[in-house]
Amino acid sequence: MNLNELLHVLPFYKTSTTIDGVEINAIEMDSREVKPGCVFVCISGFTVDGHDYIDDAVKQGAVAVIVEKQVEASVPVITVDDTNRALSVLASKFFNYPTSKLPLIGVTGTNGKTTVTYLLDEIFKQQTKKTGVIGTIQLKIGEDTYPISNTTPDALSLQRTFHKMLDEDVDQAIMEVSSHALDMGRVYGCDYDIAIFTNLSQDHLDYHSNLQDYLRAKSLLFAQLGNSYDEQGRKFAVLNADDEASDLLKRSTAQHVMTYGCHNQATVMAKGIQLGAAGTSFTLTSPVGDIEISSRLIGMFNVYNMLAASTAAIAANVPLTEIKTALEQIEGVNGRFEPVVEGQNYAVIVDYAHTPDSLENVLQTAREFAKNNVYVVVGCGGDRDRTKRPLMASIAVKYADHAIFTSDNPRTEDPQLILDDMTAGLGESSSYDVIIDRKTAISQAIGHATSDDIILIAGKGHETYQIIGHTKYDFDDREVARKAIRSKEK
C-alpha cells in the first residue's frame, strides 16, 4: 500500500521529508517483528519507549516511522499527536476496516466475560455459523486455536485477527474487552454491533486509580457503540439490571438498551430458578417469548452469564429454541468450576476466581452444595492489585471450613510478601494454613479430604503455567490435583 494513501485516514500529521512513492507492506509496533518494507509505529509504553527502538527497526528494514516525539531517523519520520490512537486508525484502514463487515460482539465486566463469550460461541455454532472468539483462554477461529498473551490484544493484532477471520469466512466475532484495553485504546478501531456488560466489582486497582475510574474505562465500550442508527443492523447495549453500575453505562450509549436480570425489572429475566449440584434450571422470559432452560452450569453467577449471552443472542435475532439447545448442550468452560474426577468420594473443583467477588460467588456455590467440609486453596497474583489480597483471604476463611493460602502467579514479587498481604487482617480464630508451594498446597488439601468434602482450587483455572519472576513454568492445577488424588488412593 502507498504510505500517502494509508496516512490519508489521519486528519493531521507532519512528515520530515517527502513520502511520495513510499510503499509499505505491513505496519509493526514492535521492532523485533519488523521485516523489510514496513512502517514502524513507536508506542510510549509502561516499560520501555518504542521511540528508542527506531534504529533497530530501520536496520531490520522499516521504510518509515510514525512517532509522537521529536526523533532523528534515516527514513521518513511521520509525526502525530498520539501514536497509540493513530495505530488503531491506521491498522483498521490497512486491513480494510474488517469490523465494518464482520458482526462483532464485545463483552466487558469484572467477572464472567470468558464464560459469556463461550456461551455465545455455542449459541452461534448452533446456528451453524462460523465463529471467531478472542479472549483470556485463546484465540479461536472455527475449530483452530492460537495462544494469546492478553485477554484483549493490542490494536494492531486485533485488526490483523479480524482480517484473518474475514479471510476464513467467519460469520460472527465475539470478544472479551478488558478495562485495560478500553483505557489504552486497543479497541478504538472496532465497530461493535452488541456490547455486553456482566458486572462490576473490585479488581485491577493497581491500574485504575479507583472503582469509579475502572467503571469509566468500562463505559467506553458503550460509548464506542457510536450514535449512528441503521434499521437493518441495529446496535445494542446489553446491561445487567441487577448491577447498579449499569446506570452509567446506559447513559454512556446512544444505542438501544436491553437489560437482563433476576431481581429488578429487565427485558430478559430468569424466573423460577432452581440451583442444583448437577445443574441449573430456570424460565427465561423475554419480549420474543418464554422458554425453559436446563443447564449443566452451576451457580447463581452462571444464571447471569446465561442471561447475558441469551439477551445478546435475542438482540442478534437468534431463535429462542436455538439458544435453549446451545445452553443445554454446553458442559462447562475450560477452568471455570471444572471438576477433577478420578473416582474419588470427594469433589475437587478448579476455578478461575481471582477477584473477591468471584471467589465469594464460587465459595457460596460450593458451600450450598457441600454435604461435608469445604476446603479452598487460593493465592493472589503478583504485580497486580494489592488491595484485593486481604479481601480474598477474608472471603476464603469466611466461607470455607479451612483455607490454604498459597502462591498464584507471584511474577516479580516475593511470594511470602503476597501471602503476608493476604493474611494481614485475619483474626487468630481463622482456620488457615500458609503453604508457599502451590503443588504442596494442593496435595495437602487433597490429603486431608474425606468423603463428601469439596476442595476448591481457585485462581488459575485454565492456566497451564505458573509465572515466577519472569519465567513461565509448566503448571496445571487440574493435572496436579489429578496426581494428588491418584497418589492418595494408593
Ligand SMILES: CC(=O)N[C@H]1[C@@H](OP(=O)(O)OP(=O)(O)OC[C@H]2O[C@@H](n3ccc(=O)[nH]c3=O)[C@H](O)[C@@H]2O)O[C@H](CO)[C@@H](O)[C@@H]1O[C@H](C)C(=O)N[C@@H](C)C(=O)N[C@H](CCC(=O)O)C(=O)O
Ligand atoms: C500494563 C499493560 O497492559 N501493558 C501492556 C503494554 O505493555 P507495555 O506498555 O509495558 O509495553 P512496553 O514493553 O513498554 O513496549 C512499548 C512499545 O515498545 C515496543 N518495543 C518493545 C521492546 C523492543 O525491543 N522493541 C519494541 O519495539 C513494544 O512492542 C511496544 O509497542 O502493551 C503490551 C503490548 O500491547 C501488552 O502486552 C502489555 O500487557 C501486559 C503483558 C499485561 O500484563 N497486561 C495486563 C495488565 C492486561 O492488559 N490485562 C488485561 C486483562 C485483565 C483481565 O482479563 O482481567 C488484558 O486485556 O490482557
Ligand SMILES: Nc1ncnc2c1ncn2[C@@H]1O[C@H](COP(=O)(O)OP(=O)(O)OP(=O)(O)O)[C@@H](O)[C@H]1O
Ligand atoms: N457472572 C459472574 N459473576 C461473578 N463471578 C463470576 C461470574 N462468572 C464467572 N464468575 C467467576 O469468575 C471466574 C472467572 O470467570 P470468567 O473467566 O468467565 O471471567 P472473566 O471476566 O473473563 O475473567 P478475566 O478478567 O480474568 O478474563 C470464574 O471462574 C467464576 O469463579
Ligand SMILES: N[C@H](CCC[C@H](N)C(=O)O)C(=O)O
Ligand atoms: N487477567 C487477569 C488474570 C489473573 C489471573 C491470576 N491467576 C493472576 O495471575 O493474577 C490479570 O492479568 O490480572
Ligand SMILES: [Mg+2]
Ligand atoms: Mg476472561
